[in-house]
Amino acid sequence: MNPDLDRLHPYPFEKLAALKAAVSAPSDVKDIMLSIGEPKHEPPAFVLDTLVKNLNKLSNYPTTKGLPELRNAIAHWASRRFQLTAGTFTAEHHVLPVNGTREALFAFAQAVIDHRKPDALIVSPNPFYQIYEGAALLSGAEPYFLNCTPENNFIPDFASVPATIWERCQLLFICSPGNPTGAVMSTAQLKELISLADQYDFVIASDECYSELYFDEKNPPAGLLQACAELGRNDFARCVVFHSLSKRSNLPGLRSGFVGGDAKILEKFLLYRTYHGCAMPVPTQLASIAAWEDETHVIENRDAYRQKFDAVLEILDGVLDVAKPDASFYLWPKTPIKGEIFAQQLFAQQKVTVLPGSFLAREAQGINPGEDYVRMALVAPLAECIEAAQRIKQFVKSL
Known part of the structure; x- marks a missing residue:
């Protein structure tokens, strides 16, 4: 067996299950789950209709590259959304459909990392989506974590990273809007990273799966491709983005979802994926076209999250050190006691499940930046989110 499998950490939700199993919770109240980032809003009916109407196409083998119609829908969406120069982001060369960003983020590292070079690093934010770490370890690279703290507005301080680290870096994972903090990187910050990638010859993998969950309709989060376009970098060299229908739709x-960007990298990634055996079923592709071509349901989705954030933050005002994020559907409150104890005792007393921030982070530069936080995903229906906030308020007041 691959010995690096033994280096993988249990997934955060395995740790959470063990934490909850050590206590008992009230049996007479409903368990409200704010722990997992799984959207609970209704999927668009027209997408489901498209899926059902095309189930007969399961008799066809799909191609790894995907239907031209799907790649065209994605290219048009991304070009509009990120203000790309007309004709530069093409369906033929700059887009690959993928079975969700989780699968693609992991696979991308396996294709990009040259493990034959000694001391290869994959650099990522901390806290982080655990796939980044697993992808690093199983690609033959080592993960290197950049702490996201209030002092740097929960964005890694890239300027403080030593040149010796950048020289070893082969792949940089970024996540904007961030999981779990919701922090959004500016185009200026993205441009600085592109400059570093050119200087030190590494690839940027930008996880943007929360990009469509934001509050100001006139000010959507910037993306890595958008920064490229503003630089006139229409080949998107060293830059690859990851998008998904999971949260958006x-x-x-x-x-x-899809991977988009540097055509030379995607050409090799397509070759890898051809052997990987990860083609998207044709009915899924056709349903995805319908989703990417419609924005009405996405706007309605954002409205639903705005209502939940406004209601929950009003209840928690003065109770927890928490603020509305730049984007995403997460709250990242600082807890008055250690995050793990907070999560465990909150469940024991109020049967509300949140995720300890320490489970989403690693100790780096002497600290675990998630230790004094919990992540709350406002994915439950509005009434449940309000009830959860009221229970959390009652719990904090009991401390």
Whole structure:
């Protein structure tokens, strides 16, 4: 067996299950789950209709590259959304459909990392989506974590990273809007990273799966491709983005997203994926086209999250050290006691499940930046989110 499998950490939700199993919770109240980032809003009916109407196409083998119609829909969406120069982001060369960003983020590292070079690093934010770490370890690279703290507005301080680290870096994972903090990187910050990638010859993998969950309709989060376009970097060299329908369209079970960017990298990634055996089923592709071509349901989705954030933050005002994030559907409150104890005792007393921030982070530069935090995913219906906030308020007041 691959010995690096033994280096993988249990997934955060395994740790959470063990934490909850050590206590008992009230039996007479409903368990409200704010722990997992699984959208609970209704999926768009027209997408489900498209899926059902095309189930007969399961008799066809799909191609790894995907239907031209799907790649065209994605290219048009990304070009509009990120203000790309007309004709530069093409369906033929700059887009690959993938079975959700989780699968693609992991696979991308396996294709990009040259493990034959000694001391290869994959650099990522801390806290982070655990796939980044697993992808690093199983690609033959070592993970290197950059702490996201209030002092740097929960964005890694890239300027403080030593040149010796950048020289070893082969792949940089970034996540904007961030999981779990919701922090959004500016185009200026993205441009600085592109400059570093050129200087030190590494690839940037930008996880942007929360990019469509934001509060100001006139000010959507910037993306890595957008920064490229503003630089006139129309080949998107060293830059690859990951997008998904899971959060944007409330379709986590569809397992549909795309990878886009540097055509030379994607050409090799397509070759890898051809052997990987990860082609998207044709009915899924056709349903995905319908989703990418419609914005009305996405706007309605954002409205629903705004209502939940406003209601929950009003209840928690003065109770927890918490603020509305730049984007995403997460709250990242600082807890008055250690995050693990807070999560365990909150469940024991109020049967509300949140995720300890320490489970999403590692100790780096002498600290675990998630230790005094919990992540709350406002994915439950509005009434449940309000009830959860009221229970959390009652719990904090009891401390």
